[in-house]
Amino acid sequence: DIQMTQSPSSLSASVGDRVTITCQASQDISRYLNWYQQKPGKAPKLLLYDASNLEIGVPSRFSGSGSGTDFTFTISSLQPEDFATYFCQQYDSLPRTFGQGTKVDIK
């Protein structure tokens, strides 16, 4: 199974801050990497697919980059509605695997 290691596991930030999260795969997954947002008690929401493609309707302050084993997710200017947990997911092979999540809370 491909292991997905995300960091940090949590961070505190203020509205307007730039936030960066990294995700590392245990083997080459090309660009088969997605990013999701999850709020308490809710299902995950797809934000970015194929490492850097913005899902329809997702604000442009969210972005992603990377390929192979190393990926980055960025929120350029944190908004109040962005306080949530974010996680990466690979779909290069089965079983699909997920990062452990990064909880973004208010500083």
Next chain:
Amino acid sequence: QAHLEQSGAEVKKPGASVKISCKASGYTFIAYEIHWLRQAPGQRLEWMGWIKPRNGDTGYSQNVQGRVTITRDTSTSTAYMELRGLRRADTAVYYCARDLGPYDCWGQGTLVTVSS
């Protein structure tokens, strides 16, 4: 607009079985795989298996293989996930999701609590 509606929360005793439904609407059910995932308290999401609604083909995670069966009813655009031999460690929120590679549409989640 695609939508997945799951059945309600369940409380089960160890050793029992649970069957969760996932009804699709707003798109052609047989066109996309449905995957099942679960999230135990404080844990990362875990992939459980998939079904291809068009022909019923399935695949399962080794972690639950032998205890899980995924089926579908194309007449009602509904997928089902049955988990047998429940253990306390199976306590989790279970999700179905439409697979486009990314999971672009998720059910609302079904909490399954396993407790004696």
